[in-house]
Amino acid sequence: MTGKVRVIIYWSHDLTMLSQQLLKQYTADGFLVIENFASHNDCDVLRMRAEELVDAFDPAEVVSIFSTHEQNRLTDDYFLTSGDKIRFFLEANAFNADGSLKYPKKKSINKIGHALHDLDPFFDRFSRDANVRELATALGFDKPLLLQSMYIFKQPNIGGEVTCHQDSTFLYTEPLELAGLWFALEDATVENGCLWAIPGGHRSGLKSRWLRSDQGMKFEVYDPKPWPENDLVPLEVSKGSLIVLHGLLPHRSFENKSERSRHAYTLHLIDAEAKYPADNWLQRSASMPPRGFD
Numbered sequence: 001m002t003g004k005v006r007v008i009i010y011w012s013h014d015l016t017m018l019s020q021q022l023l024k025q026y027t028a029d030g031f032l033v034i035e036n037f038a039s040h041n042d043c044d045v046l047r048m049r050a051e052e053l054v055d056a057f058d059p060a061e062v063v064s065i066f067s068t069h070e071q072n073r074l075t076d077d078y079f080l081t082s083g084d085k086i087r088f089f090l091e092a093n094a095f096n097a098d099g100s101l102k103y104p105k106k107k108s109i110n111k112i113g114h115a116l117h118d119l120d121p122f123f124d125r126f127s128r129d130a131n132v133r134e135l136a137t138a139l140g141f142d143k144p145l146l147l148q149s150m151y152i153f154k155q156p157n158i159g160g161e162v163t164c165h166q167d168s169t170f171l172y173t174e175p176l177e178l179a180g181l182w183f184a185l186e187d188a189t190v191e192n193g194c195l196w197a198i199p200g201g202h203r204s205g206l207k208s209r210w211l212r213s214d215q216g217m218k219f220e221v222y223d224p225k226p227w228p229e230n231d232l233v234p235l236e237v238s239k240g241s242l243i244v245l246h247g248l249l250p251h252r253s254f255e256n257k258s259e260r261s262r263h264a265y266t267l268h269l270i271d272a273e274a275k276y277p278a279d280n281w282l283q284r285s286a287s288m289p290p291r292g293f294d
């Protein structure tokens with residue numbers, strides 16, 4: 001870990017806060033931390049809504065276990081067809097050997113994805129807030145599309161790790177134009193599994209793509225060198241903070257071994273002008289193409 005000091009912005013609901021200088025910082029580091037972006041009340045509304053969705057979910061309908069090691073779900077239809085649905089994914093560590101759940105379902109959920117922002121009115125409202133739209137414009141998107149959303153629970157004690165990766169590996173566009181918006185719905189610390197990132201790591205290019213092929217999903221590797229994980233820095237943030245992640249920024253999170261959950265909501269933006277390949281894992285049906293902020 002380096003001792004690099006990161007820039008923290010305090011969102012003042014004023015577009016000028018994302019001045020050219022701060023965009024230079026985003027270009028240099030590959031991420032921005034914006035404190036105080038969402039109100040605590042808005043965070044709580046999403047948390048309550050996620051709880052309602054989980055309450056209404058029947059685990060018997062889950063045909064697969066979500067694993068953070070993507071290669072374990074190569075033929076996972078439940079996952080691969082979730083791009084325009086609201087689906088529930090369980091922690092790999094939540095199961096007994098016989099396949100039954102070790103914990104109540106609300107303690108076993110890993111995440112909900114991937115079209116909450118289009119199909120649920122509460123997530124739609126949060127995702128298409130005027131501040132998010134302004135931010136997308138300030139980040140340089142001409143015609144932003146809201147491609148993907150996830151509600152991530154990072155459960156106490158069993159919340160799994162997410163290994164080091166670039167989001168563009170999974171959501172590839174030509175040209176590479178992808179931003180991940182990571183909203184902390186609770187305080188995120190080293191103890192409960194906050195994000196870690198390699199400052200400037202987005203400048204070393206795309207390492208791989210995860211794509212559809214005749215043999216199922218596969219990784220196409222362009223650079224097999226391991227990540228310089230000694231350069232990772234923790235991005236500890238308070239509830240209501242937003243972390244903006246460049247699509248090429250290497251980042252990860254560790255297991256949550258603490259007693260506290262670490263809920264987060266993520267949204268991925270692409271530009272309508274960029275080419276979105278048909279072999280990306282996430283595909284939307286023709287009747288439900290990705291929408292912008294309108």
Ligand code: FE2
Nearest residue numbers: 165166167251
């Ligand atoms: Fe990611």
